[in-house]
Amino acid sequence: MEKNHALAGDYMRRFRISLRLARRNKALCLGAGAGLTLLYYIVLLSAPMIKFQQWPNYVTTYDWLENVGRIIASTPSWSDRLVIINDEWLFEIGYMNYDFGIGISQWSLFVAPIKVLEIMIFGALLGVLFLIVRSIGEASCSKRNLWAAKATGGVGAGLVALTSISLSWVVCCATPSWVVGLAMMGLGVSTSLWLEPIGWWLHMAGLGLLLSALYVAAGYLPDIDKT
Amino acid sequence: MTITKLFTAIFMAAALTNTASAETIRIAIGHQSMCTDTYTAGIVVKELGLLEKHLPRSGKYTDADYEISWSDYSSGGPITNQMMANKLNFGVMGDYPLIVNGAKFQETKSLRTKYIAGTGYNLKGSGNAIVVPVDSDIYTIDQLAGKQVSVPVGSAAWGMLLKAMQDEGIPAKDYALKNQSPAVGAANIASSRIDAHADFCPWSELMEFRGTGRKIYDGRETGIPYLHGVVVREDFLDQYPEVAIAFIKAVHEAGQWIKADPVKAVAMMENWTGVEKEVLYIYFSEGGHLTLDPTIKPKWVEALKADHGVLTKEMNMPPLDFEEWVTEDYLKKAYSDLGIDYDAEKNTIVDPGVANAQLPVEIWHSRNGIISYASIDDFLRAIKEFRETGAKLNATYVYDEATGLKLFGKTAFFVKSSDGFKAFLRKPDADTYAMKNKGMVMQLEQAIEGYSS
Numbered sequence: 001m002e003k004n005h006a007l008a009g010d011y012m013r014r015f016r017i018s019l020r021l022a023r024r025n026k027a028l029c030l031g032a033g034a035g036l037t038l039l040y041y042i043v044l045l046s047a048p049m050i051k052f053q054q055w056p057n058y059v060t061t062y063d064w065l066e067n068v069g070r071i072i073a074s075t076p077s078w079s080d081r082l083v084i085i086n087d088e089w090l091f092e093i094g095y096m097n098y099d100f101g102i103g104i105s106q107w108s109l110f111v112a113p114i115k116v117l118e119i120m121i122f123g124a125l126l127g128v129l130f131l132i133v134r135s136i137g138e139a140s141c142s143k144r145n146l147w148a149a150k151a152t153g154g155v156g157a158g159l160v161a162l163t164s165i166s167l168s169w170v171v172c173c174a175t176p177s178w179v180v181g182l183a184m185m186g187l188g189v190s191t192s193l194w195l196e197p198i199g200w201w202l203h204m205a206g207l208g209l210l211l212s213a214l215y216v217a218a219g220y221l222p223d224i225d226k227t
Numbered sequence: 228m229t230i231t232k233l234f235t236a237i238f239m240a241a242a243l244t245n246t247a248s249a250e251t252i253r254i255a256i257g258h259q260s261m262c263t264d265t266y267t268a269g270i271v272v273k274e275l276g277l278l279e280k281h282l283p284r285s286g287k288y289t290d291a292d293y294e295i296s297w298s299d300y301s302s303g304g305p306i307t308n309q310m311m312a313n314k315l316n317f318g319v320m321g322d323y324p325l326i327v328n329g330a331k332f333q334e335t336k337s338l339r340t341k342y343i344a345g346t347g348y349n350l351k352g353s354g355n356a357i358v359v360p361v362d363s364d365i366y367t368i369d370q371l372a373g374k375q376v377s378v379p380v381g382s383a384a385w386g387m388l389l390k391a392m393q394d395e396g397i398p399a400k401d402y403a404l405k406n407q408s409p410a411v412g413a414a415n416i417a418s419s420r421i422d423a424h425a426d427f428c429p430w431s432e433l434m435e436f437r438g439t440g441r442k443i444y445d446g447r448e449t450g451i452p453y454l455h456g457v458v459v460r461e462d463f464l465d466q467y468p469e470v471a472i473a474f475i476k477a478v479h480e481a482g483q484w485i486k487a488d489p490v491k492a493v494a495m496m497e498n499w500t501g502v503e504k505e506v507l508y509i510y511f512s513e514g515g516h517l518t519l520d521p522t523i524k525p526k527w528v529e530a531l532k533a534d535h536g537v538l539t540k541e542m543n544m545p546p547l548d549f550e551e552w553v554t555e556d557y558l559k560k561a562y563s564d565l566g567i568d569y570d571a572e573k574n575t576i577v578d579p580g581v582a583n584a585q586l587p588v589e590i591w592h593s594r595n596g597i598i599s600y601a602s603i604d605d606f607l608r609a610i611k612e613f614r615e616t617g618a619k620l621n622a623t624y625v626y627d628e629a630t631g632l633k634l635f636g637k638t639a640f641f642v643k644s645s646d647g648f649k650a651f652l653r654k655p656d657a658d659t660y661a662m663k664n665k666g667m668v669m670q671l672e673q674a675i676e677g678y679s680s
Binding site (some may be wrong): 002070071074075076077080082083087088099103104105106109128130183193194196197 | 263282301308311312313335336337338340380381404405408409410411413462541542543
């Protein structure tokens with residue numbers, strides 16, 4: 001019982017330290033959230049443009065609020081609602097091939113507000129990790145711990161970035177999916193599609209790794225109030 | 228504002244909006260104008276206003292205002308996503324996407340779709356095909372060993388390709404499978420950047436008509452029916468069953484409209500879709516690839532189950548309870564209202580090999596329209612005469628002696644023997660016939676010359 005209390009106390013202490021650090025560096029954390037999100041979507045849009053050597057030639061916007069309202073009103077289960085809303089788009093930009101019929105979308109980038117929010121939060125968390133790692137450096141902690149925190153956070157960030165890809169590529173998926181990223185990187189399409197269902201687990205694993213890196217790194221920090 | 232509060236506010240706004248527009252029934256349909264076999268539940272119904280014609284106007288619908296919207300997609304996948312978000316109530320798609328639709332909905336806790344009607348079929352699988360560049364020296368599927376073959380993965384054509392390769396005993400490691408969209412595949416065939424491309428209707432014929440590709444394998448050889456159909460969200464179906472029945476009546480009428488005058492129909496469809504009328508004619512004319520019939524036959528359900536097996540193996544597809552998903556109730560009611568015998572139509576299956584055996588071959592004269600000929604000899608003579616007058620011919624159509632499949636004359640192989648001319652889709656079939664009958668294999672241009680010599 002005492003051990004549990006001690007653990008909970010330690011957890012709260014680390015959380016408190018991280019929060020205080022973030023509050024003192026609000027601008028950096030918000031900047032990291034917004035900046036990394038912008039950078040992420042620029043990279044996503046650039047990937048098919050570079051791969052296919054095509055500029056986007058169409059843009060479509062969606063009435064996200066109305067669509068979310070409709071999903072909520074017509075989907076009885078909350079868990080189903082959240083999954084569907086998560087994939088609801090605000091904006092689509094891509095390349096349409098007009099050689100045949102009325103045109104076929106070759107590739108496109110979809111921007112879903114919930115995913116954007118997720119990436120922003122994730123970016124802000126990376127900012128906090130950066131602050132903690134910088135503070136650990138200042139506190140002369142061992143280089144190995146510093147490296148471990150960076151590596152764990154980096155792997156976590158990589159997994160979340162990979163599984164948040166919202167590209168569609170008509171030769172792979174007609175709907176946006178994270179596996180389009182794998183296929184574009186050269187993995188066989190059949191294998192990519194086969195891996196699609198584990199996307200959620202990889203995403204959660206990435207988040208878990210980043211939070212673990214934050215937790216472990218925060219443990220090396222002296223209490224900011226006392227410094 | 229917390230997320231919960233935000234959602235509550237949105238929910239209340241949505242509920243208020245719903246109450247305020249209780250008299251308006253929104254009907255949103257997702258269709259595919261680049262997939263011929265969906266037209267009788269898509270573009271034709273839309274453009275002719277057939278749904279509006281059949282919508283109920285009495286009883287609880289007396290004061291109803293209908294708000295109908297049509298959304299065009301290049302494949303079935305996005306239609307399923309839009310149905311999931313309730314932006315579409317109805318979806319029209321091919322066999323593989325239909326299965327994905329049913330399975331994805333059944334994977335949720337609270338949402339379902341029902342497969343309520345077909346649009347049409349080809350008993351043996353014609354509509355899917357493997358095409359090679361027109362100048363390629365590949366004539367048979369076994370020549371694809373060691374070659375690069377592309378296909379839109381997840382489509383009906385992909386299922387056909389896997390089955391065809393298995394049937395030929397060509398293991399996956401012996402050919403390089405590339406995933407390419409119809410448009411990319413067609414472009415690559417045109418520029419000979421790929422050895423072969425497998426695709427669904429009407430892409431193979433589109434490549435043939437444009438003179439860039441040549442079929443070496445028709446889906447018919449797999450023997451698995453190729454079909455398309457209509458799925459509806461179950462909540463919509465429960466709330467407005469009469470609207471679903473009206474939709475089926477519209478599908479049936481669309482089929483009748485095409486059958487009544489296929490030439491006029493394909494000309495109008497060309498304007499609506501951008502797909503050349505001569506290509507559409509190969510699907511919608513008498514003897515064409517597509518049998519327009521919305522009924523759900525036991526054989527179709529068996530074919531869909533087999534397709535689901537392929538998807539489970541290759542794409543980790545969730546399970547699909549076919550008993551729950553497939554329903555004939557709305558079809559039966561629609562047929563009953565129309566005074567048509569549902570069971571009689573359900574029990575009728577058209578086999579092109581039998582049905583097309585005695586059909587005349589055809590020339591599409593640009594001014595005079597379709598002209599029929601009882602024999603290929605007459606057909607060849609007519610082409611020669613037309614050419615001498617400088618007349619423009621849009622297309623020519625013959626039937627494959629081996630399968631009964633309708634072909635463009637310019638892509639067929641002809642055999643001249645003592646029995647006159649016969650036409651074939653595949654060169655090996657033509658070679659075999661020629662050997663048995665002491666004939667000579669030739670293509671259209673040589674056949675026209677051969678006729679006159």
